Amino acid sequence: MGWEASGEAWGSRAADWAYLWEPYSRPANETVFDRCGITPGTTLLDVGCGAGYAARMAADRGAAVAGLDASEGLLRIAGARTPEADIRLGDMFDLPWADAAFDVVTSFNAIWADCAPALVEAARVLKPGGTFAMTFWGSPKRMGLLPYFMTVAENSPTSHLEATLGQAETGRPGVAEDLIASAGLTVVDRGAVQVTAEFPDLDLFTRAAVAAGPSVPAIEQMGEERFREALAAAYADAVEPGIGLRISSEFGWVTATK
Template sequence: MTKETNRPDPADRTRQATETLIALLDAADRMPGVADLRARSYELLGAGPGTSVVDVGCGAGRAVAELAERGADAVGVDPSEQMIGVARARWPEADFRLAGAYELPLPDASVDGYRADKVFHILAEPERALAEARRVLAPGGRILLVGQDWDTIVVDSGDPALTRAIVHARADLVVEPRSVRRQRGLLLDAGFRDVTVEVRTGVFTGPTMVPVLDEMAEKACSTGAVTREQADGWIAEQHARAEADRLFLALPMFVAAATR
């Protein structure tokens, strides 16, 4: 009689992945410049008293709560039941609903603003999401997309070629790693007008981003793009740079806005 192998429960893996993502998002919210970027997104939406906004991929709900503080009637949607549970626990007075970007639980022409922050890079069908955005937005409503270009992460290193290999290998694990390059064209193709694009670049020189760099190298190693020895050496270099106050990471965030 063979001994049964203990296999991880898929539900446990999903729960652990979501908990890790929540912790990462919470850490990202505390980074310099992030609060200003969120505030800029609300400004571009024209969010305020008498307006209604849907935050797509709301995660743990911070933006929904901040939009409500500005007087907007805000609703957050997210496809993760666990995320929605966390959001409801943190902001019990806010409106959170379980839904994805392709099928929003809202009537036609029912909101003045549509916001999606770090969402479109995980969507295999961005055109479908934008069609849904047009459906729920009232005429003259505003859409706001925030995201990063996963190939455009700048890291100082003594081995630029290895760094490029790590950055690109990590990017290739994302569904749509270069989605922000397409957003202006996608918005125009979807019938939006007055499209603008801004970029805000976060520059990080302290140890806060070391776990992010570790994750990049580990992911690149898992794909075979770099060897275990290369990944370990690169990680050690970045840790040493952080300890010597010589770490440098620049992360551009692109903000696209348009009118329905």
């Protein structure tokens, strides 16, 4: 899938993604920004910035923020969240910034094991001595979203199944490190953090799930109603009366320097 098609998939229900999903990543965003030492005046680029939730957090710490994403719909929200940010539509394999432009470059579940050229680009725009950080899905044993990904995989074309498995591969020990080293960066540290998505009921959860880019091939193949029914069945036992649905998953993270 090219970057334009990816952007269309992720931006098809941009507001639902931005407001029902993005806040769940906050613990990972905070951990990465702490590790990167974000302070007032830090220049930061978030690659695959989506609707700009992480970028807004970095700006609140005083960073001069830039962001790139393939989805025009998501970027409209990112621009509304942080009007002062340098937000651009484009391809992460061809970043529209000069060499050594940023103190920090981040990727929150945007650069995967099969995206080596994107990491080379991230390294190019990073200043010498600067910090790169990326997150990715953690251990399947600690993935509350695993039934979602299984539902997507089971009802999508084979090519999408292979892409989904490739994303999971990124979290295996050494994979992200090798990817980073191949871009000429030096790994500094690795860790993991739990993030939790919360929904009052299955109806809102399945509405949110439809807004996620990976859902699109399954929806195209089986229809939205059947897709939502399959997801509701997969999570029916996880709903607690009076509490709702809380889905905790692990993000792995790696930091590196140039």
